[in-house]
Amino acid sequence: MKKISESTVRRLSLYLRFLQEASDGGLDTISSDELAQRGGTTSAQVRKDLSFFGSFGKRGLGYSVPELLRQIQEILGLSRSWKVALVGAGKIGSALFSYRDFQLRGFHIRAVFDTDPTKVGAAWGDLTVRDDGEMDAALREQGIDMVIVAVPAEAAQGVVDRVVKAGVRAILNFAPIRLRVPSSVALRNVDMTVELEGLSFALINR
Amino acid sequence: MKKISESTVRRLSLYLRFLQEASDGGLDTISSDELAQRGGTTSAQVRKDLSFFGSFGKRGLGYSVPELLRQIQEILGLSRSWKVALVGAGKIGSALFSYRDFQLRGFHIRAVFDTDPTKVGAAWGDLTVRDDGEMDAALREQGIDMVIVAVPAEAAQGVVDRVVKAGVRAILNFAPIRLRVPSSVALRNVDMTVELEGLSFALINR
Numbered sequence: 168m169k170k171i172s173e174s175t176v177r178r179l180s181l182y183l184r185f186l187q188e189a190s191d192g193g194l195d196t197i198s199s200d201e202l203a204q205r206g207g208t209t210s211a212q213v214r215k216d217l218s219f220f221g222s223f224g225k226r227g228l229g230y231s232v233p234e235l236l237r238q239i240q241e242i243l244g245l246s247r248s249w250k251v252a253l254v255g256a257g258k259i260g261s262a263l264f265s266y267r268d269f270q271l272r273g274f275h276i277r278a279v280f281d282t283d284p285t286k287v288g289a290a291w292g293d294l295t296v297r298d299d300g301e302m303d304a305a306l307r308e309q310g311i312d313m314v315i316v317a318v319p320a321e322a323a324q325g326v327v328d329r330v331v332k333a334g335v336r337a338i339l340n341f342a343p344i345r346l347r348v349p350s351s352v353a354l355r356n357v358d359m360t361v362e363l364e365g366l367s368f369a370l371i372n373r
Numbered sequence: 374m375k376k377i378s379e380s381t382v383r384r385l386s387l388y389l390r391f392l393q394e395a396s397d398g399g400l401d402t403i404s405s406d407e408l409a410q411r412g413g414t415t416s417a418q419v420r421k422d423l424s425f426f427g428s429f430g431k432r433g434l435g436y437s438v439p440e441l442l443r444q445i446q447e448i449l450g451l452s453r454s455w456k457v458a459l460v461g462a463g464k465i466g467s468a469l470f471s472y473r474d475f476q477l478r479g480f481h482i483r484a485v486f487d488t489d490p491t492k493v494g495a496a497w498g499d500l501t502v503r504d505d506g507e508m509d510a511a512l513r514e515q516g517i518d519m520v521i522v523a524v525p526a527e528a529a530q531g532v533v534d535r536v537v538k539a540g541v542r543a544i545l546n547f548a549p550i551r552l553r554v555p556s557s558v559a560l561r562n563v564d565m566t567v568e569l570e571g572l573s574f575a576l577i578n579r
Contacts, residue, residue: 170558171578177567178569180566181551183570185551205551230449243570243573244573245573250571251441258464259472260429261464261468263504263565266465268565268566269569272570273573274569275572284440290497291530294569298573311577313572313573313576332455335498337573337576338519339565339568341574345390345391351579353571353572353575355571357518357565358386359475359563362563363478363561364381364386364389364478365386365559365561366561367449367451367479367519368377368382368448368449369542369559370542371450
């Protein structure tokens with residue numbers, strides 16, 4: 168398979184959301200124009216994005232909503248469930264833990280770790296916040312697939328190095344710092360300030 | 374000025390972070406290669422990104438760190454401060470409110486609104502959580518530049534319609550739903566599940 172860009176993968180996630188809305192609304196087919204309009208892109212881009220993964224849809228008839236839905240779920244790896252660990256039981260960690268969309272999409276938080284003795288031992292849903300020192304062994308024992316890093320910037324690289332060493336191959340980072348990981352590890356960063364900077368750019372360049 | 378893509382603006386935010394690190398580390402100049410390496414891109418892309426905004430740097434000498442830093446801050450609209458309102462005083466809202474990087478970059482949260490009577494009246498730092506009914510007038514009176522939407526998905530479009538009507542032209546949305554805004558309004562979405570889907574895609578496509 169060709170190398171797929173991060174922006175293509177992001178658009179697939181968006182298409183998936185529209186397909187789910189369409190499906191909930193009882194629609195059977197959807198055109199690349201409709202998908203494009205909802206995704207803020209062009210129908211040529213939609214066809215190109217989907218063409219990476221095989222041929223979908225019939226010319227003039229559009230895409231079958233349930234079929235395309237199932238196929239994009241397959242492509243994105245959402246037809247299975249994933250074991251996620253959360254490192255950092257602060258405010259961001261707590262907000263992420265309560266984010267019910269994770270669960271709905273098959274991302275199950277199975278462990279929470281923190282260094283703060285006042286947080287360790289707290290009950291979070293069915294889980295108990297565990298001491299950071301238990302993390303390395305627990306990631307292996309529980310077969311964790313992905314780790315969400317929600318620790319202060321200065322602690323993040325240290326956590327990530329341990330996570331990588333424990334064999335985890337996917338990391339979502341909320342610490343406002345650029346992390347180094349081996350090329351075999353997938354890393355996504357959520358930096359809220361970058362988003363606000365995009366808005367300030369838009370406001371002064373109109 | 375040419376139309377600048379969202380990905381270019383995102384990379385400018387990244388370059389800015391590296392320039393700040395370089396500046397903190399006492400570096401005077403930086404090459405497009407170094408910027409590219411830290412930004413996960415090519416030096417040709419760095420030169421192209423910067424060329425949109427005029428000519429920077431001297432061939433063979435690299436860029437002056439303090440000068441490029443100042444210029445990117447200017448381009449991104451960070452040489453002034455912005456008044457931000459937060460709608461939604463739940464867990465995500467609370468995490469965002471404590472996010473000290475916003476303040477450091479000139480994004481100042483000046484008002485917090487919620488519909489929940491048990492939250493209204495609570496002291497958040499120097500602010501008091503206000504009733505949602507006061508929002509529309511307050512956005513105008515306080516001259517709010519940007520609104521962060523951290524309400525449940527089903528409430529988000531209604532909030533955004535009122536925000537737009539109150540004259541706000543920049544919105545950062547955390548609700549997991551695609552919002553409709555007029556083309557004169559800048560909208561950024563942070564969808565944490567999209568990021569996890571990018572990771573699951575990476576895990577199954579290696």
